[in-house]
Amino acid sequence: RKLKSLSNLLSDWMFLGLLGINVAVLSIVVDMLVYSLQLLQETIESICINCGQESYLQWTAGMLAWCSYTTVLVVLSAGFVNYVGPRAIGSGIPEMKTIIRGVVLIDYLTLRTLISKVVGISLALGSGIPIGKMGPFVHIASVVANQMCILASKFDVAYKEESRRMECLAAACAVGVACTFSAPVGGVLFAIEVTTMYFSVRSYWRGFFAACCGATTIRLLRGYLVQTEVTVNAFYQTSFRPDAFSVNEIPLFIILGLLCAGLGSLYTKIYRHLVLFLRNNQYAKHLFQRHWFVYPIFISFIYAFVSFPGGLGTFSTGRIRFGTNLKDFFANCAFLNGSGVTECGHEIYSHWMNRGNILMLLVLFIIVHFIFSIISFTIPVPSGVFLPIFVLGAALGRLYGEIIAIYAAHVFVVNPGVYAVVGAAAFSASVTHTVSVSVMIFEITGQLHFILPVMTSVMLANAVGAFMQSSFFDTIIKIKNLPFLPDIPPSNNLVYTTKAEDIMVAPVKFLCKLSTFHDIQDMIKTEFRVVPVVDSESTQMLIGTVSRKRLIHLMNNQIGDHVRKLEAERRV
Amino acid sequence: RKLKSLSNLLSDWMFLGLLGINVAVLSIVVDMLVYSLQLLQETIESICINCGQESYLQWTAGMLAWCSYTTVLVVLSAGFVNYVGPRAIGSGIPEMKTIIRGVVLIDYLTLRTLISKVVGISLALGSGIPIGKMGPFVHIASVVANQMCILASKFDVAYKEESRRMECLAAACAVGVACTFSAPVGGVLFAIEVTTMYFSVRSYWRGFFAACCGATTIRLLRGYLVQTEVTVNAFYQTSFRPDAFSVNEIPLFIILGLLCAGLGSLYTKIYRHLVLFLRNNQYAKHLFQRHWFVYPIFISFIYAFVSFPGGLGTFSTGRIRFGTNLKDFFANCAFLNGSGVTECGHEIYSHWMNRGNILMLLVLFIIVHFIFSIISFTIPVPSGVFLPIFVLGAALGRLYGEIIAIYAAHVFVVNPGVYAVVGAAAFSASVTHTVSVSVMIFEITGQLHFILPVMTSVMLANAVGAFMQSSFFDTIIKIKNLPFLPDIPPSNNLVYTTKAEDIMVAPVKFLCKLSTFHDIQDMIKTEFRVVPVVDSESTQMLIGTVSRKRLIHLMNNQIGDHVRKLEAERRV
Missing domain, CATH: 3.10.580.10 (CBS-domain)
Known part of the structure; x- marks a missing residue:
């Protein structure tokens, strides 16, 4: 019996390990697909820039090439998802939340949906619209876990049990998050906060193990595939000194937290109203609901036009990719001179500096991506919301930090990069209503120095955000009319x-x-x-x-x- | 009603914030008491060293002064605890585990016990015996929370509710851990893992908030009281480069994890047998159970004699304090030459190098502290087990790393400091059966580079440790015959x-x-x-x-x- 128990234990952990490795491999595959699509886009971009503004005709040709690239990819993604598995549309986190709470969603965890989601998210990410891949990967990991359960149940009846399957799904959600950001600890906590209300220490362990296997695989594979020396490293490693901020700045961080809370609530609110508008308004119905491809073409064309590097994109970043901006925002330097912190190097200059007033550019960046990340999320393709809000938060924090660096330079030596990190954490916390985003940011940046401002503003953004608006994922659940168990009443004395x-x-x-x-x-x-x-x-x-x-x-x-x-x- | 709800929410969070701040202040007070006691000890030590081996009589006098210092403090602590509040003896984590599971332990959360515990732990820590303060602080924080609940219930009947009180106690455990290591994230997770099986996302939030308030207070106060520039910093900040270890070393870390798992089980086993021996053996009973002060005097005198810097202490560290060793172990350098890593500076040399073979010294250090940390834990004073096992693990890892650095220098460029970090995590994980110790080590060292080896060895040490022995805290629960709800059966297919x-x-x-x-x-x-x-x-x-x-x-x-x-x- 002891031996049987041991072999069962081993097979159990092997299952979790395999789950992590499988999802990690899928994540790498998607990354490579996206990377090759991006190379194509860069080629188009370089043509556009070379042809320049010399001839109006050439410019138009370049612009059209750029726009049609984006549009074609989005339409391809929407079409594939529409015909192969329409269940793959959207994030996946709200659906997993309802599934883990015990609701059966038909066709949601099938192989067909998996294929649809993997191909769909690759095409959508490749097109360059401002979406993330975390939500879809939570879904993908869950499908993988479900299919593995079905496979394993042929050898071991235990995997047929409902409770067993739920345990595996809970671990899968953690793996999905961990594989996107290569942040196992924060991933597990985020998955728990987002999908459940109560959880056992046991499933937390299991999630940890699976997530670690996934994160390890990703780091190893990336090391071999991308041929970098540093195989184990944070995604957006920052390099702030321990004294990058002083305690006196805490009130500034509190204000930033409140600002992010307000804007985060606004973000969710606008999204809800937009979806309801598209669904109920007569004109919108008339325009978009005739055929599935009308809306994606419309939206992706507008976004591509706005972000065209040779045109409007000059003013709202389009030359560099959405995710790359994070590196600039987190950079340990000031965009503008005079605050006592070293100025940024040439690389970041080339992204931002040479196009007029940098603060105006940041404001434009925030406005454009605030609007388009919400709109992109209504396109019927697989899409995640975390990366866009994370980048938006970083931009907000950077703007705030730069402004303070200019106007309060005589009071503090302000490091705008720290504000970008805090802003990213606070804004995503207020949209998703999670605390663990602070752990994730430590893992993403690889630094723990700013634990104090990050935790302060995250807690604040959370508390205020929760008071003003339900979380983004809960909002989706409500909009989609998914069976929703309401939360336990707020934990105050009123109860x-x-x-x-x-x-x-x-x-x-x-x-x-x-x-x-x-x-x-x-x-x-x-x-x-x-x-x-x-x-x-x-x-x-x-x-x-x-x-x-x-x-x-x-x-x-x-x-x-x-x-x-x-x-x-x-x-x- | 909305207004009332808001005011309730605010008072709730204020309660949690105050809890964090109060415990933090207590923690600082204890630290300062211990610090002044240590100054006294250092004075005695300097006398001893100055008198040196010149005269046999002088040496004896110095030795006796040193030993009586330790003995007097331990006896004072034991006496105070014995007369004021005997409930304060021991760690506190096992008792909190049973209380949170719903058992009422009489007199355990009273003001009298609080005073007894605070004074007792200060004296015991000041004496220099190898004990920690985390367990006692979990207890202290819980008493503070309980007393605050009693006080608050006079203004708001809600605080009389049992469920409410349990919520506050759960948050208090997190605060206790966070205030000891100034590691809020890891503290919350550790407290959850150690005290409960299931928990709600809500209490995780609340714990986070309270722990953050505590950690912030500690960092602020330390900044002002100790007058350092860097107010916000990790306790044992390390400074490894991101490429401090290569992926090829993973098998070595796996072996280290297994080693720690074995020794961790042995540690718990020896402790259990020692307690049972003292309780059941005729001679032990005869010797020690006559009066409460016999055992403390006996043990503390032996430990003081062994650790006397002018005598045996030369070979098993006694010149520097127990906790200070951590800095040496985590140092980013090699004790011995020839491994390609820079050698250690003069400061660490002076602690270790000038007393014969350094590996032998490390082995002696491990043996002496392995034995005496177990024995110290049986003295009837408040004592924590986490710091000793943490230091022991670091020493183990350092020894392992140094040996590899010598004998495998031609294969790897080994950095023994990384092994010390991994060893500390793995050994404490195997004794306490927690995963979150890995998060704590990231917060303690302030670096995330070694997430891969730490997580690998912690998971392994946990899995193997859980298979071999129940956790240290559960063992205490069993020994003390506290009402114990057994765990849910292991999560494998057998179920x-x-x-x-x-x-x-x-x-x-x-x-x-x-x-x-x-x-x-x-x-x-x-x-x-x-x-x-x-x-x-x-x-x-x-x-x-x-x-x-x-x-x-x-x-x-x-x-x-x-x-x-x-x-x-x-x-x-």
């Missing part, structure tokens, strides 16, 4: 001091043997759907309930028009 | 494939109306304590059960010796 008396109807309405038809008629006029029936007015002991519908029916039978007519006929 | 059939007695034994006295006699001879009673042999429908005791009693009444004698007399 302990509110009495039934405070919310009940008093005096209690009821019916009894002595109730007249008139009483019943009064009761029907109220909004109650069910009415209590008691034995007598004095004792008020509950016998049962009767529904309003049933009451109406009975009354009609007794004194309704038809009955009265019959009675009248009988009397005549 | 899903084991049938009742596999463990039940078959064929089922039962009694029915037609059972003879002989059947009952057979039944009594079995080891069953309770026997099922069915209606008839054919239908086997369960009617009830009868205990073996009752059966024996009934049989004696019917055909026992006494009855038979009476029957014989009657017939005669």
Whole structure:
């Protein structure tokens, strides 16, 4: 028996390890697909830039090439997803949340959906629209886990158990997050916060193990495939000194946290209204709902036009890719001179400096990506929301930091990069309503010096955000009308001091043997759907309930028009 | 109502914030007390060293001064705890685990115990015996939370609720850990892993907030009190380069993880046997249980003698304090030349190098502290186990790393400091059975580069450790006979494939109306304590059960010796 227990333990951990490795390999495959698509885009871009503004015709040709590249990829993605597996549309985190809470969503964890999602997300990411890959990878990892469970159940009946499958799915969510950011610890915590309300220490372990296997695989493979020396390294390694910020700056970070909380709520709110508008507005319906490809073409063309590096993109970054901006924002230098921190090097200059006022460029960047990341999320392709809000938050923080660096240079030696890190954490915390994003940012940046400002602003953004708006994922659940178990009431003293008396109807309405038809008629006029029936007015002991519908029916039978007519006929 | 809800929310978070700040202040107070006691010890030490080996009499005097310093402090601590609040003895984590699981331990969360614990731990830490302060601080934070709840319940009835109090206690455990290591994230996770099996995302948030307040307070206060420039910094900041280890070294880390798992199990095992020996052995009872001060004097004198810097301490470190060793172990250099890594500077040399073979010194250090940290934990004073095992693990890892650095220098460029970090994580993980120790080590060292080796060896040490031995805290719970809810069975497939059939007695034994006295006699001879009673042999429908005791009693009444004698007399 001891031996059998050991072999079972081993097979269990092997299953988790394989899950992590499989998802990591898928993640690498998607990354490589996206990378080759990006090379293509860069070729197009270089043509455009070379042809330049010399000839109007050439410029138009370049612009059209750029726009059609984006549009074609988005339409291809939307088409593939539409025909192969429409369940792959969107993030995946809201659906996993409902699945883990016990709802069965048909076709959601099939192989067909997996293929649809992998191809769809590769094409969509390759097109360059501002979307992320975390949500889709949570979904992909869950499908992989589900399929592995089905496969394993042929050898071991244990994997047929529902509870077992749920354990595997919970671990899979962690793997999905960890494989996107190569941040196993934060990944596990984020997956837990996003998908569940309660969890066992056991599934936290299992998630950790699977996520570590995934993260390790990714780092190893990247090391061999991309041929870098540093195989194990943070994604956006920063290099701030331990004294990069002073304690006196804490109030500034608090303001930044509040700002992010407000904008985060606005972000979710605008998204909700946009989706409802597209669904209910007559014109929008007329325009977009005729055929699946109309909306993707429309949106992707506009975004491509706005981000065309030879045109409007000059003002709202388009020359460098969306994710690359993070490196600039987190850079340990100031965009503008005069704050006592070293200025940025040539590489970052070339991205930002040579196109007029840098603060205006940052503002434009934020506005354009605030709007387009929301709109991109309504395109029917697989898409994640985390990376866009993360980058947006970093941009916000950078802008805030740069402004302070200019106007408060005589008070503090401000390092705008630290503000970018804090902004990224606070903004994504306020949109997703998670605390663990702070752990993720430590893993992503590879530095822990700014634990104090990050935690402060994340906690604030969370608390204020939760007060103003439900989280982005919950909003999607509500919009999609997925079966949603509401959260446990907020953890404040109200839960302990509110009495039934405070919310009940008093005096209690009821019916009894002595109730007249008139009483019943009064009761029907109220909004109650069910009415209590008691034995007598004095004792008020509950016998049962009767529904309003049933009451109406009975009354009609007794004194309704038809009955009265019959009675009248009988009397005549 | 919205306003009331807001004010409740604010008061709730204020409560948590205050909890964090209060515990942080207590932690600083204890630190300062310990610091001033250590200054005293250093004075004694300098006298000893100055008097040197010149005169045998002087040496003896110095030695006696040193030993009596340690002994007096330990006895003072034990005496204070014994008279003021004996509940303060030991760690506190096992007790909190049982309390959070719903058991009421009388007098455990009173103000008297708090005073006893604070004074006791200060004296005990000041004496220099190898103990930590994390466990006691978990206890102290819980008492503070409990007292704050009692105080708050005078203004708000909500704080009288049991569930509310438990929420506060869970947050308090997190605060306790966070305030010891100034590691809020790891602290929350460690507290959760150590004290509960299941937890809500909500209490994780609350713990985070309280822990952050505590950690912030500590860092701020330390900045002002200790007058350092760097107010926000990791406790034992390391400075490894990102390429401090190569992927090829992973097998070495796996071996280190297994080694730590084995030694960790041994550690717990020896502790259990030592406690049982002291409790059951005739001689030990005779010697130590006569009066409370005999054992502390005996042990602390021996430890002081062994660690006397002018005597045996030269060979097993005594010149520098226990915690300071961590800095040496984590140092980014090699103790011995020839491995390609830079050698250590003068400061670390002076601690280790000038006393013969450094590897032998490390081995001695490990042996002495392995034994004495276990023994110290049996002294009736408040004491934590985490720091000792952490330091022991670091020493183990350092030794392992140094050996590899010498003998495998031609294969790898080995950095022994990384091995020390990994060893510390793996050893403490295997003793406490937690994964979150890896997060804590990232926060303690302030570096994330070695996430891969740390996670690998921690997972391994955990899995193997859990297979060999129950965790240190669970062992204490068992030894102390605290009401203990056993864990949910291990998460492997056995849970899903084991049938009742596999463990039940078959064929089922039962009694029915037609059972003879002989059947009952057979039944009594079995080891069953309770026997099922069915209606008839054919239908086997369960009617009830009868205990073996009752059966024996009934049989004696019917055909026992006494009855038979009476029957014989009657017939005669």
